[in-house]
Amino acid sequence: MNVTLWVVAALLALVFLGAGAVKLAQSKEKLLASPSMGWAEDFSPGVIKTIGLLEALGAIGLILPAAVDIAPALVPLAASGLALIMFGAAITHGRRGEAQSAAVNTVLLALTVFVAWGRFGPHSF
Secondary structure, eight states: OHHHHHHHHHHHHHHHHHHHHHHHHSOHHHHHTSGGGGGGGGSOHHHHHHHHHHHHHHHHHHHHHHHTTSSTTHHHHHHHHHHHHHHHHHHHHHHTTOHHHHHHHHHHHHHHHHHHHHHHTTTOO
16 A cells, blocks of 8 residues: 555656646746636636645655655645645636536545545555
């Protein structure tokens, strides 16, 4: 189970680091040009950058604390924070009628909850 948690955490870290980097690096106008980023019209540029920063920090928090064995208790906290972001994202996409994006957010939510459960509970560091 430990290996599974590491693999899931690593995949989530890649996804969230990439998603966060895109939100941090691109302007709101450029994000809106992408068909999957229509949600950005509902948020200010500052909020979009904040979401990107939180996703990037969460990605780092899924791996780095456990990898260097410094404050590994941050791993389930990072997973929990990312779960909250995905919960909000699923609600946002659901309200906008973007079922495919809401489904992706729900899968990511389930995976982050799985990592949080495993690292808070039976497979903590």
